[in-house]
Amino acid sequence: MPAILLEDTLGNDPCIDINIVNKRDAFSFYSSNSNVFRITKDGCMYTTSGWQYRTVTVGLGDLAADSDAYDYPLLIANVPITITHVEVGTDTTAAANATNYQTLGLYQSGSSTAIATALSTASTAFTIHVPRSFASISSTLSKLAAGSTLYLSPTKGGTGIALSGVVVSISFTIDLPEAQSGTATDNVIRIINGEAGSDGLIESDHLSRSHLRIQRNGETTLEIDNAGIILAGDTYVPPDQYYWAVANVGTIIDADGAAKKSVLIKPNGTIKVVKAYMGVNTACLSDDETNYTQVLIKDGAGKILTDAFIHGPKSEAAFTAGRLYDMGAINPNYATIASTEQLQAEYVCAGTTSDVPGLTIVIIYRKMD
């Protein structure tokens, strides 16, 4: 039997309705004395399970032996995040060579100090498709503030060594705002080793009403509706409700204008796009009023969510290698993408444009159903 069973009760309000003014959490669950899950006053879900991780992958393509000029943007934070794991793999074996080698450094835009011990081919090979992990990730430098970019900076040793088909896999957690969490033991309800059985400890079963609402000083931060959908409040979105998609769409050349279409995401449910960023692996100026590239983020029907320019015109921003830049406000009329749709990048090349080197696009979205 559940310890708390709320079944087919009357009413339309959320079955469990919690408004917290003090500094405390709504729920806290322990397994064998280890805290494995909490729902905070801010509507965030703390968990020690794999749910806490977001994982994105960035394909960098082939890395030249002389790689010193490149910085590859990997990821940008729109809320504070912490990098937990980064792996790199190549599509062809690259032998160790103590004289001519490649060193891959991992950095964030907020510091010139490396986040982790660099990966080097001086003494360790890359074996085809087998990932190598960055070790000794700094507990402080791994924290990216909102607006910070994670990037990979290669450096050749000797004459370097080319790396073929480089792919970087990044896992991170979203920093939960814990300032309003309390640690005291003055619970309203505490259940210790409920009656033996396989039922949930706390159960709610209803035909239509929401199961749970969390409010912070009277403002809704989280709701779990009858269908089990995790919802944000009307005016506040818990940071753990954001998701990322990252694609390095390669180097965009003049001929790609009005030709190439790079699919960025094909959602499995309805999503709402909240931000789009783009960056390059080599610096690009904004000094040309005639010859430049416009990057458009479109849905499958051709509606433009946002766009940005590169290599000009002068009113636009210049691009530093290894940084990601906000592409501007998302058109709210087209921000919602159903599972039958997709999001893609398209290109308009005005005049005779210079190459856009290693264009990387980051989409941040929320899951709506």
Next chain:
Amino acid sequence: MADLKLDNVPGTGPLIRADQGSGTRATADFMNFQADNTETFSVDYQGLPDPGGNQATRQIVIAVGDIAADSDAIQNFLFEAHGGITITAAYLVVDTATATGAGGNAVTIVLKNSNADATIATYLTGSDNPALAQATVTTMGSITNATIAAGGYVYCTYTKTSSGLALSGLTFIINYTMSS
């Protein structure tokens, strides 16, 4: 009216705390929400949420770039899992239409599980012209060996038929759920 309403209760500890240890209760859900006797949301004993709708499924997009017609020698690392996952669907897409497959030139793309190098999904390009249309997300078909343990990873292989097929801006889209 709510069934359980806690409004501005004094104190600083979690309002509702549950502790599980040994016995049959050890692996039961902490929280289990249902709609007409069908589970729609739960938090299991590991603290793993399982929401309703499409929210339990995550998606990873992996743009590996241009793949030459003869790419039999390369194998792309795609991503590593940090928490047990189960792959539920895999798709691929190209940014430019390929050449025709009518003459028999094709490529077989296989997603592999690092656990025993088992096959997760296999896709053989067809005989259409083009073999793969631009920006058309295409399913890789049925999924096998879908479970990836924490620390396991996914990679892919390419095998040409006849002269093979060049792929521009190849991107994989992989959906998965979490098991731990």
